[in-house]
Amino acid sequence: MIIPEEHDIAIRIRGLVNAFGDQVVHDGIDLDVKRGEILGVVGGSGTGKSVLMRSIIGLQKPVSGDIEVFGQDMTGGSENDAEALDIRRRWGVLFQAGALFSTLTVAENIQVPLREFYPGLDPALRDEIASYKVTLVGLPAEAGPKYPAELSGGMRKRAGLARALSLDPALLFLDEPTAGLDPIGAAAFDELILDLRDTLGLTVFLITHDLDTLHAICDRIAVLADKKIVAVGTIDELTHLDQPWIQEYFNGPRGRAAIDSAARSGQD
Numbered sequence: 654m655i656i657p658e659e660h661d662i663a664i665r666i667r668g669l670v671n672a673f674g675d676q677v678v679h680d681g682i683d684l685d686v687k688r689g690e691i692l693g694v695v696g697g698s699g700t701g702k703s704v705l706m707r708s709i710i711g712l713q714k715p716v717s718g719d720i721e722v723f724g725q726d727m728t729g730g731s732e733n734d735a736e737a738l739d740i741r742r743r744w745g746v747l748f749q750a751g752a753l754f755s756t757l758t759v760a761e762n763i764q765v766p767l768r769e770f771y772p773g774l775d776p777a778l779r780d781e782i783a784s785y786k787v788t789l790v791g792l793p794a795e796a797g798p799k800y801p802a803e804l805s806g807g808m809r810k811r812a813g814l815a816r817a818l819s820l821d822p823a824l825l826f827l828d829e830p831t832a833g834l835d836p837i838g839a840a841a842f843d844e845l846i847l848d849l850r851d852t853l854g855l856t857v858f859l860i861t862h863d864l865d866t867l868h869a870i871c872d873r874i875a876v877l878a879d880k881k882i883v884a885v886g887t888i889d890e891l892t893h894l895d896q897p898w899i900q901e902y903f904n905g906p907r908g909r910a911a912i913d914s915a916a917r918s919g920q921d
């Protein structure tokens with residue numbers, strides 16, 4: 654069966670404007686996230702990457718513009734609330750700081766979305782789902798009854814990811830998932846995201862400053878600058894563009910080092 658091109662788009666954004674008072678953060682963002690891809694979103698600090706993610710997931714009300722997720726209008730107001738809620742069940746979010754509840758164990762944290770969206774679910778089944786998610790993200794079973802403070806930074810990220818996966822999402826939003834991890838932990842986390850995308854068929858919207866992550870797992874990269882998405886493409890395509898921030902970012906010293914390192918790991 655040929656799937657119409659329209660259905661290949663998980664997120665479609667047109668003319669998105671976001672502002673805080675007089676401060677315009679986005680001035681007409683257009684962006685398509687293709688189904689099944691890992692899209693990296695980059696841009697200087699304060700360019701509005703998190704605000705973009707927050708407006709897609711409904712935590713930031715745009716001034717104007719359209720956002721569709723799996724073909725469903727997410728900005729249309731109350732008449733489509735039921736459909737929009739249905740779509741919300743189909744995504745998981747890992748916020749920048751992990752945002753686990755410190756007074757809940759890892760297993761209880763994973764169960765929070767289950768309790769919210771499926772309040773009638775049998776507690777035994779909830780426990781079972783939580784332990785499956787713990788394993789899915791590569792944590793030992795013993796991590797389930799632990800509190801976030803008892804885990805390393807890398808384990809906390811994995812616990813946050815397990816919670817983001819609790820509803821079996823089709824779409825995963827990750828805000829700087831490798832920030833604060835050592836290079837080995839970051840590479841392992843990248844690997845995990847890639848594995849999950851491949852095995853679960855996820856679409857991933859990934860905000861990152863981590864050049865190694867971009868090289869290792871992103872299919873395409875969207876660049877946020879001057880209040881707009883100024884380019885979307887593979888790293889190879891982007892490095893050939895004559896845009897000052899892109900040149901500085903990908904062809905500056907750190908960008909070159911990441912390219913060399915990606916080339917070396919490709920030879921292994």
Ligand SMILES: Nc1ncnc2c1ncn2[C@@H]1O[C@H](COP(=O)(O)OP(=O)(O)OP(=O)(O)O)[C@@H](O)[C@H]1O
Pocket residue numbers: 673678696697698699700701702703704705
């Ligand atoms: N709730 C808010 N109220 C007022 N201004 C905000 C709010 N949230 C974000 N901003 C402003 O919007 C702009 C974009 O912020 P955002 O956090 O999206 O940037 P970012 O690109 O994710 O940055 P970083 O890479 O440093 O995390 C910033 O100037 C920020 O101060």
